Amino acid sequence: MQNERVNLDAAFGKLQEYFSPKVVGRVNDQYVKVTKLKGEFPWHTHEHEDEMFLVVRGRLTIGRSEQDGGPVVLEPGEFFIVPRGMRHNTSATEETWNILIEPVTTTHSGDVQSPLTKSIAEQLA
C-alpha cells in the first residue's frame, strides 16, 4: 500500500459495500480511507480523535446537534473536520464517495457498536 501512487477513482471502484471504509494509505499516525455512503450511519462520538471528511462525488450530510451548529452539507471538493468529542452522524440520499482521514486507532463508529461497524482489520483487508 505504501510507496505507491494511488488513483482515487480506481480505489473507489473497488468498493462494493456502503459504509465500509478501506485503507488506501497511511501518513504518519493517520490512515487515508475511501468509503462509499448511501443511507444513514448511526450517531456516535470519537472522544479523542478528529475525523476529516472530503467529498469527491455525491453529497454528504454530517449531522451535528443544534448546539454544535446543526448539519453540514458537503458537495464534491469540500471537506469538514469533525473535532474530537463532537457527536455526529453521516447520511447521503445518493451514492456519495468520501475520503476519510483519521488516526490509525479510530473506529469509524466511535463509541457506538452497530451492525454497520467495521473493524480496523476489515478496513485493511
Added chain:
Amino acid sequence: MQNERVNLDAAFGKLQEYFSPKVVGRVNDQYVKVTKLKGEFPWHTHEHEDEMFLVVRGRLTIGRSEQDGGPVVLEPGEFFIVPRGMRHNTSATEETWNILIEPVTTTHSGDVQSPLTKSIAEQLA
C-alpha cells in the same frame, strides 16, 4: 479555520504565489494545506515525517532517486505519500493544485533552507 466547511476551489482561488502552502485545516496532529506549484522546488528530506501529496489540477512530478524508484507523476485524483527519510523534490510544468497533509511540525522544504522556504507562521497567515 476549524469547525468550518472548506471549499477547495475557494481555498485555491486565494493563493497568489507558487510553492507557498496555506493551512486550511488541522486533523489531529497534522495540517491540511493547499498549494499551487509551477516550476521546481529543491530536493530535500523530512527525516521523521511522511508527507502526502494529492493533486486536484495539473500534473505534479515527485522526484525520487533511481534507487527509490525514480519519479512519480500524479494526475488529478491521484495521491502519493512520501515516506519519512526519502529524498525528494517536486516540479510542475503547468500550474498544478495540490493538497498537502503533513505534521504540524513539518517545514515544507525539510532539511534544506531555500529562497522558496516558507515558515509555518507564513503558512498559517
